[in-house]
Amino acid sequence: xxxxxxxxxxxxxxxxxxxxxxxxxxxxxxxxxxxxxxxxxxxxxxxxxxxxxxxxxxxxxxxxxxxxxxxxxxxxxxxxxxxxxxxxxxxxxxxxxxxxxxxxxxxxxxxxxxxxxxxxxxxxxxxxxxxxxxxxxxxxxxxxxxxxxxxxxxxxxxxxxxxxxxxxxxxxxxxxxxxxxxxxxxxxxxxxx
Numbered sequence: 001x002x003x004x005x006x007x008x009x010x011x012x013x014x015x016x017x018x019x020x021x022x023x024x025x026x027x028x029x030x031x032x033x034x035x036x037x038x039x040x041x042x043x044x045x046x047x048x049x050x051x052x053x054x055x056x057x058x059x060x061x062x063x064x065x066x067x068x069x070x071x072x073x074x075x076x077x078x079x080x081x082x083x084x085x086x087x088x089x090x091x092x093x094x095x096x097x098x099x100x101x102x103x104x105x106x107x108x109x110x111x112x113x114x115x116x117x118x119x120x121x122x123x124x125x126x127x128x129x130x131x132x133x134x135x136x137x138x139x140x141x142x143x144x145x146x147x148x149x150x151x152x153x154x155x156x157x158x159x160x161x162x163x164x165x166x167x168x169x170x171x172x173x174x175x176x177x178x179x180x181x182x183x184x185x186x187x188x189x190x191x192x193x
Contacts, residue, residue: 019135019167019169020136022167023045023137024042024045026041026045026048027041027048028051028055028165028166029168030144030158030162030167031127031168031171032125032127032128032169032171032173033067033125033127034096034173034174034180035151035174035177035179035180036145036152036153036173037151037152037154037157037158038067038139038142038144039052039056039143039145039162039166040052040140040141041139042137043138043139044076044077044106044111046108049108050110052140052142053110055162055165056147057146057147058147060109061114062113063113063114063115063118063119064110064112064113064119064140064141065098065120065141065142065180066111066120066138067120067121067128067139067141068121068132068138068139069122069128069129069130069132069133070122071089071093073137074120074122074138077103077107077118077138078104078120079101079102079103079104081101081185085185088188089101089185093124094123094124095121095123095124096121096123096181097121097180097183098119098121098180099120099182099183099185100115100117100118100182100183100184101117101118101120102117102118102186103115103116103117117184121180127169127172131169143179144157144158144161144162144166145161153173154173155168155171
């Protein structure tokens, strides 16, 4: 994994530490997900969430998705699951499947929007997993675009769109891939296919 801010750096611990520090200060990051570049930040960093929503011009009532490489990184954000819910989630994870799960009270409204649930995913796309693992955290994942516009699908497109306001992790999206399916964990109802 390369972690850079316009420069090409190997995934050395120094670069990972620099990105982690950038995120702790409220910085934003763009990184390759399966279908497009994702725009993200630390899930509980309210100032970063405000910056992200403003930069995207995204309506705050919509909420955002959080991705991780393993379930334990999502636990601080969601209420404990019943055994049946945990089994249902495990049947689709890791994968390209986003579940709506009950959010903990501490989850900022900017993250969950006007909902009691939070959209979360244990992703199976190697670049997303590697980034979350290297940083040791879950990340917000919303498409890297202005609200209503097509998502950026390349490092160059992200840089053209956001310039130096976002730390860009070079990477590639999967050609032809679509956004993840979103479903309600409690009911199984699919909201986006």
